[in-house]
Amino acid sequence: MPEGLSPSEVGKEIAEHHKKAAEQEEGSAAEAKGRDRLITIIEAILLAVVAVLAAWSGFAAAKWGTESSLQLAKASAARTEANRAAYQAADLRNFDSLTFNSWFTAYVAGNKQAMRVAEFRFRPNFQVAFNAWLKTHPFTNPNAPKGPTYMPQYRQPELAQARRLDALADSHYAAGEQAGSNSDGYVRTTVYLASVLFLVGISGHFRVRVARLGLIGVGGVILVFACVLLLLAPKPPV
Secondary structure (H helix, E strand, O other), X not given: OOXXXXXXXXXXXXXXHXXXXXXXXXXHHHHHHHHHHHHHHHXXXXXXXXXXXXXXXXXXXXHHHHHHHHHHHHHHHHHHHHHHHHHXXXXXXXXXXXXXXXXXXXXXXXXXXXXXXHHHOOOHHHHHHHHHHHOOOOOOOOOOOOOHHHOOOOOOHHHHHHHHHHHHHHHHHHHHHHHHHHHHHHHHHHHHHHHHHHHHHHHOOOOOHXXXXXXXXXXXXXXXXXXXXXXXXOOOOO
């Protein structure tokens, strides 16, 4: 018998070769499909995480923005009250000076009745300083204070209140400025998270797997950086 393969055996070998080739192609396609599915799952997880973090960052930015507005409004109100108290203190000091000038004019003229009338118009706080000033013998003592308003006993609660309100306004303004800075920080972090959404969102439109992985990698780095910023950022007010 002649050696070699018969036509039927040749056909059988060709069929088996085609079958193995088809199985290899199916295996490669399944493997590639599995990789694409894994990449898609990673993209979905990143998008979900970024969506939650972006929502939290936006909420925190809004809260800090509201807190900044409230603190600045309190600072403005306190400053207005401080100015009102300062104006009132200035008006009362002018009134005390006028009544003292009336008394001093009557004293120089030797009009005791006018002196009594002028002294009757003294405010209680000024009366205390006036009595202390008289005890310094101002008409014979060259070192005596120039008037009752220069005495340590002369006190103006309105002026002290104005200073306290000014300090309170400064405190509220500093708090409002810091809250505004915190809000800006959260807004900046939200922009970073939005860039991650953009990169991961467009990665699915690329057929080249390397391009998809590259965009996901860049988005992942930005996401880690944004997470660090969120962890270090001050928590929003309740």
